[in-house]
Amino acid sequence: MEEAEHKQHHDHSHSHNVALLTYGLGLLIYLVALLTPIGAVTKNVFYAVTILLSGYHVIWEGIIETIAESKEHHSLRPNVHILMTVATIGACIIGDFNEGALLILIFAGAHFLEEYAEGKSKREIKGLLALNPTEARLVAEDGSVSTVAVSALKTGDTLKVLPGDQVPTDGKILNGHAVLNESAITGESMPVEKSSGDIVFGGTINQHVAFSMIVTKDSSETVLSKVLHLVEESQKNLPKAATKIKKLEPTYVLTVLALVPLFIVLAPYIMGWTYYESLYRGMVFLTVLSPCALAASVVPATLSGISNLARHGVLFKGGTYLNNLADIKVVAFDKTGTLTKGEPEVTDSFFLPFKDHSEELMINVLVQMEQSANHPLADAILNHFSPSNQFELSVSTELGKGLTAVYNDHRYTIGKPSNHSELPESLRAKVTQFSQEGKTVVVFGIDGTPVGVIAMMDLPNKNAKAAIKHLKDSGVHTVMLTGDSTVTGEAIANQLGIDEVIGNILPEDKASIVKDLQKSNGSTAMIGDGVNDAPALVQADIGFAMGDGTDVAIDVADAVIMQNDLRRLSYAVLISKRLKSIVWQNIFFSLAVIALLSVLNVLGKMDIGLGVLAHEGSTLVVILNGLRLLTTPLLKKQASLH
Missing domain, CATH: 3.40.1110.10 (Calcium-transporting ATPase, cytoplasmic domain N)
Structure with missing residues (x-):
């Protein structure tokens, strides 16, 4: 199975690299046709080659996704890729191969940028797997000790755990006392003292003297194994969160595909045009209705927001997460190392x-x-x-x-x-x-x-209180999830102004609690720093890892807050809200331009050249509006981040 997954990943990477190579080749051919004095027929051939080389990847993907979405929803669900394909063909039909090639280059380029920003490669969990104990010291009936694989252990086996050893699996102490570091499993910051009869967890560290224990669970049923399982399952079933533009796609494309043929058929009767003029005006419609500006409404602005945040210490692994941060209703915090030092x-x-x-x-x-x-x-x-x-x-x-x-x-x-x-x-x-x-x-x-x-x-992280106040002022419900006692959690929560505390929980509890918060409150973000937070980080709509946290938390999270400075979370929320505003500005502007050009086309005041100029101009305006996020000034309260 692993070999099959590796082959699938290799094939995807190879296909992606080929698509980028052919896109670059198509762009080069387009520039040659545009800038060199060659004949019109040769230029059109070059433009057609550009369309095939640069656009085949997004065109084919659009067809496949349309079929899949239509099957899933039991209705036709075309996407912008399909409309782009039809618009390109339409431009070529009316003889403007240049416009068709340019539309493909812009759209395919935006598509590749979005793929890069989203980081489609699977998030690795090698660091988490490395924490799973592999060996144990098995005590035989004659008292001799031998090293065996953890996978070979069975319930009832007696083990010896030396100072500095990982506890191999879940069990109970037979004799002696132990001081265990359980922070990786429970999130408890204080070492825990245990004696005969107390439960110990696999993956925790024995910090003091040797002790004997009896195995009470199969290695596949330990708390750490459950963490692994939860992360793997969540990764396999991660839904691709739709941005607003994605939600608009099916309706927009279906409307255009329905109206343009209808317009071509009815225009001769209603407007008194010839069939050729009706066809020409229909092709102009496909040109001005092509979604370049609409497609550019999200990606450049999102990339600008991601770049801005990276400069200020918040690293997002994908644009979708930043887009959706503005709609978060709940933020759940791990206590130790996140809200505290x-x-x-x-x-x-x-x-x-x-x-x-x-x-x-x-x-x-x-x-x-x-x-x-x-x-x-x-x-x-x-x-x-x-x-x-x-x-x-x-x-x-x-x-x-x-x-x-x-x-x-x-x-x-x-x-x-x-x-x-x-x-x-x-x-x-x-x-x-x-x-x-x-x-x-x-x-x-x-x-x-x-x-x-x-x-x-x-003690509380010195920057946590201001961040939580900012969230609450924005109407976000704040929750603390901790393996510590509820009393300890509430003591910290009262100092920071957190709304709700859920204490005495284990890693598998955190993931299920986040799921419950999603059901009861809506979109939920999780912020943590430890291995024990990994399942909850993956379960959440957006998972934030603290930059000083474990590699595992950073690997599985959707974003990383550097230097454990929670004020950066407040800044990320600010940028996300501005991004949401800019995206909607772009969408409304794009649709307004399309509406204006459509009216002018019906009135006979629009030709291909003017349509191209207005269409590409609106795309440039949308892109420049998105780039404003690169220079968004810090709030006065945030000015001390650097």
């Missing part, structure tokens, strides 16, 4: 007096103890406190309990509040307050007496 910081500390210990001495001991710990919480404490004195301590670590040290005949401890059966009233109040605020709390004790609390939290 992705690492804990000390937010509060509180110490009680204790005998001969000053607060300065307590902090010095605290820092010396944490210097021996290999834990993100230790990093937060060390980054926050500055010791006034350095000295040697004998520190021991008890998994599930914390740190213990002895100095000057005093025993010091750092651990969870639950390690102490009783806390002084003032400390208990602080622990309750900090916990309700979604903070992680550790207690510092001396000789078995709790004397201090330190609160830590993964």
